[in-house]
Amino acid sequence: MRCAFAAAALSAVAAAACAAAFLEHARELSVTIGDLETPALSARAVSLKFSGTGFRALTLDIDRVSMAGRDWRKVRLTCPDFIAAGERITCSQGVLHLDGQIPVSFTYTTGSGDFTVELKPDADETWRIAGRIAGGKTTLQVKLDQARLTRLASWLPPSESKITAGRASGTIDVQGTGVTAHLQIDDVAFADTGGLHAGEKIGGTLNVEAAQKGADWRWSLSAEWRRGEVFWQPFFLAATGQRLRVQGASSGANTSFRDGVLELQGIGTIDFNAQLNHSKAELETLQVRSSRLRVPALYEQVLKPLLQQTSLSDLRTEGEATVALTVAAASIASVDLELHDVSLEDQQQRRFALYGANGRIPWRREAASAGEFVFKSAEFLKVPIGGVRIPFRLRSNGVGVTSVRVPILDGALQLRDFAAGTTDDGWRWRFTGELEPISMVQLTRAMGMPEMHGSLSGVIPEVRYRRQTLAMDGTLVVGVFDGMVRASKVEFIEPFGRAPRFHADIDMKALDLELLTRTFDFGTITGRLDARVSGLELVDWQPVRFDARLESSDGNYPKRISQRAVQNISALGGAGAAAAIQRSFLRFFDQFGYQKIGLSCHLNNAVCEMDGVERAPQGYVIVKGGGIPAISVIGYNRYVSWRELVERLKRITQENVKPIVK
Amino acid sequence: MLHLTWLRVAVFTILLGATALAAAQANLEINTPAVAAIQKSMQDRHAQLLPLYSSGAVGLTRDGGVALRDANAVPLAQRAQVNALIAAESQDRAALYREIARANARPEWESDIRATFAQRWIDKAQPGWYYQNAGGAWVRK
Numbered sequence A: 001m002r003c004a005f006a007a008a009a010l011s012a013v014a015a016a017a018c019a020a021a022f023l024e025h026a027r028e029l030s031v032t033i034g035d036l037e038t039p040a041l042s043a044r045a046v047s048l049k050f051s052g053t054g055f056r057a058l059t060l061d062i063d064r065v066s067m068a069g070r071d072w073r074k075v076r077l078t079c080p081d082f083i084a085a086g087e088r089i090t091c092s093q094g095v096l097h098l099d100g101q102i103p104v105s106f107t108y109t110t111g112s113g114d115f116t117v118e119l120k121p122d123a124d125e126t127w128r129i130a131g132r133i134a135g136g137k138t139t140l141q142v143k144l145d146q147a148r149l150t151r152l153a154s155w156l157p158p159s160e161s162k163i164t165a166g167r168a169s170g171t172i173d174v175q176g177t178g179v180t181a182h183l184q185i186d187d188v189a190f191a192d193t194g195g196l197h198a199g200e201k202i203g204g205t206l207n208v209e210a211a212q213k214g215a216d217w218r219w220s221l222s223a224e225w226r227r228g229e230v231f232w233q234p235f236f237l238a239a240t241g242q243r244l245r246v247q248g249a250s251s252g253a254n255t256s257f258r259d260g261v262l263e264l265q266g267i268g269t270i271d272f273n274a275q276l277n278h279s280k281a282e283l284e285t286l287q288v289r290s291s292r293l294r295v296p297a298l299y300e301q302v303l304k305p306l307l308q309q310t311s312l313s314d315l316r317t318e319g320e321a322t323v324a325l326t327v328a329a330a331s332i333a334s335v336d337l338e339l340h341d342v343s344l345e346d347q348q349q350r351r352f353a354l355y356g357a358n359g360r361i362p363w364r365r366e367a368a369s370a371g372e373f374v375f376k377s378a379e380f381l382k383v384p385i386g387g388v389r390i391p392f393r394l395r396s397n398g399v400g401v402t403s404v405r406v407p408i409l410d411g412a413l414q415l416r417d418f419a420a421g422t423t424d425d426g427w428r429w430r431f432t433g434e435l436e437p438i439s440m441v442q443l444t445r446a447m448g449m450p451e452m453h454g455s456l457s458g459v460i461p462e463v464r465y466r467r468q469t470l471a472m473d474g475t476l477v478v479g480v481f482d483g484m485v486r487a488s489k490v491e492f493i494e495p496f497g498r499a500p501r502f503h504a505d506i507d508m509k510a511l512d513l514e515l516l517t518r519t520f521d522f523g524t525i526t527g528r529l530d531a532r533v534s535g536l537e538l539v540d541w542q543p544v545r546f547d548a549r550l551e552s553s554d555g556n557y558p559k560r561i562s563q564r565a566v567q568n569i570s571a572l573g574g575a576g577a578a579a580a581i582q583r584s585f586l587r588f589f590d591q592f593g594y595q596k597i598g599l600s601c602h603l604n605n606a607v608c609e610m611d612g613v614e615r616a617p618q619g620y621v622i623v624k625g626g627g628i629p630a631i632s633v634i635g636y637n638r639y640v641s642w643r644e645l646v647e648r649l650k651r652i653t654q655e656n657v658k659p660i661v662k
Numbered sequence B: 001m002l003h004l005t006w007l008r009v010a011v012f013t014i015l016l017g018a019t020a021l022a023a024a025q026a027n028l029e030i031n032t033p034a035v036a037a038i039q040k041s042m043q044d045r046h047a048q049l050l051p052l053y054s055s056g057a058v059g060l061t062r063d064g065g066v067a068l069r070d071a072n073a074v075p076l077a078q079r080a081q082v083n084a085l086i087a088a089e090s091q092d093r094a095a096l097y098r099e100i101a102r103a104n105a106r107p108e109w110e111s112d113i114r115a116t117f118a119q120r121w122i123d124k125a126q127p128g129w130y131y132q133n134a135g136g137a138w139v140r141k
Helices: A013-017 A149-155 A295-307 A440-446 A513-519 A563-573 A583-588 A642-653 B002-023 B033-055 B076-103 B107-124
Strands: A007-010 A028-037 A041-051 A057-067 A070-079 A083-085 A088-097 A101-109 A114-122 A125-132 A139-148 A162-175 A178-191 A197-213 A216-232 A235-238 A242-250 A254-264 A268-277 A282-290 A315-328 A331-346 A352-364 A369-375 A377-380 A383-385 A388-395 A398-408 A411-423 A426-439 A455-466 A469-472 A475-480 A483-493 A501-512 A528-539 A542-552 A560-562 A591-604 A607-612 A614-616 A619-625 A633-635 A639-641 B058-060 B066-068 B130-132 B138-140
Touching: A114 A139, A139 A149, A149 A162, A197 B076, A216 B076, A235 A295, A235 B076, A254 A295, A295 A315, A295 B076, A352 A388, A383 A398, A383 A440, A411 A455, A426 A440, A440 A455, A501 A513, A513 A528, A528 B033, A542 B033, A560 A563, A563 A591, A563 A619, A563 A633, A563 A642, A607 A619, A607 A633, A607 A642, A639 A642, B033 B058, B033 B076, B058 B076, B058 B107, B066 B076, B076 B107
Parallel strands: A007 A028, B058 B130
Antiparallel strands: A028 A041, A041 A057, A057 A070, A070 A088, A083 A088, A088 A101, A101 A114, A114 A125, A125 A139, A139 A162, A162 A178, A178 A197, A197 A216, A216 A235, A216 A242, A242 A254, A254 A268, A268 A282, A282 A315, A315 A331, A331 A352, A352 A369, A352 A377, A369 A388, A377 A383, A388 A398, A398 A411, A411 A426, A426 A455, A455 A469, A455 A475, A469 A483, A475 A483, A483 A501, A501 A528, A528 A542, A542 A591, A560 A591, A591 A607, A591 A619, A607 A639, A614 A619, A619 A633, B058 B066, B130 B138
């Protein structure tokens, strides 16, 4: 026996419990309700079936349920112990067939509109919803116990990132138009398709209060992040108990954030206000101001993962910094950075260090400003640098410094008219300056090089950097080994690239050979040396091409060469390039006189074409004897592989080979 | 008509030069200190990139570079480092093509050298690695 009841469009779910005519002797009772429409929910082709003893077995079939933009098809609720007694309907052992079978129990009182629904999709998972359906006074309390967040994934607004795991426990209260939620979440994972925004094992607490006023929502939120980690290109952050508090208002068009406070444990706090435009998905305005942030924690937790594979990836840091930033019309309008006794040290390699830095860097997009940067001391390539005060002018795309003196050891580098800026083809900068004499002994000692005598000084003509090329106009003059070194046509291409190229002409005049040879442990030569290296080209600091000529300077001065230096020069000439040394002669003297020394190398294609002072039968004269006792060294190899030559030099100067006199 | 004769000779010479140029091929195996320095740097990095190629996190691009394909294959804490590795490798590869062109004394050949290398990397890739096809889509070898 069938009983059909059709209702085209009932106004509320409650109406589903409407009258159903049945006959006492029937075994099965079917009620076709048809379609249900409410503002929040619609159900198509709803039908009820009562069967079993006393019609206590309920089967509810709905062809399609639509709620909050989501559809389910062929939804079925079965309930073997359905009781409808007076106003009260109960079902304690129901099963909801919806993406699997979910145990469900519910009660409903028709008079008061009170209801409870409890879903247990998994053994340890409960969704309990209790409330009263009463129009504008509808109340709802949702209690979650280990609720799987993935079940909510399709309810969330579409976005790049998807929740792939996670549980929530806690309560959500709805009172009229107000919502209060206290949730604890755990093991949350989310990721976008490219993996550039992702989080894993996230745990923490979330408290939200929200109320609807007209079309707008006003809300406040507080959250604490206790576990897990997040990668948000390019940042990687791990939970340390960070806390966020913020209030706001959301409408369809935008969301404003007020009185936001982000507490970063161990680092400091950041206050913010912002306005987000939903349709453009951009921040229209933002004001951020930090407290004094502790630099070591900021570096370890936030900056270090960003700086992998750079020279800043292994720093020991100290000090505090404050940052303020504003965004207006969706672009950065100002940045203010203040440093308070900040120190940085390259830990392992010790390439650089900066101690006691203080400063104020106020950048404005629309205006020029003045700032200052001061540090107590520094170190670069192990060379100590003294305290410096740098006043500077900032423009939107550049910086200028009129004059700054950088003390280096006992001298200083004086920089003038420094200007830097960005253009379409990258960074550009320029400066002029001069070097106040720096002791070469101290400098070479600090850099761990063979100790050299003399001093480094000179005028630095204009130095320019643009299109990844550093170029110097004019001549850099360095006083070293009691002589002068002049470098001109200096050009440095891609100095910060993988294979920097260096071009220059270098002219050395009257270097003291005794200082020079003593420095490089070459044996002793007394006298003066001129050297000219033209067309020098270094790639990755390896010589590729040059035309070099070393020659004893003209003039009258003592010209002596030690036995060891003779041996070394001969060795440099290569095997078979035996010096025209009267070997028996050598034995008796430590020192010899010479008239001229000269050696040239034209390097091309990794081969050095060598020559000397003058030609000799089958060779060239490197040392031309003079005085008593005189000695000459003749080279026979005209073409020597550059690598071989460098090896020989290394053997001579580094391994400190003792000359063997036969 | 000395001028005309001269002109003919000049044009002939230029044409001859152009033919010779077209017939010339870039020496891709050329070794200079710059090329050696870049290759060394790339070799040092290769061990770190290898597992990323195998997992599909990083793929070979059609323009002879490398790019992040799917960071989800990399543990979160290492993703920033993967970005840094890719940036460094891309920089080295670009420098390599530029240096080979320079070493051949043909800086204008850079893009052809890049294209040739792009195909070489793909040919040399191990099965399972990802590369971009001509349309820019990722393909598993």
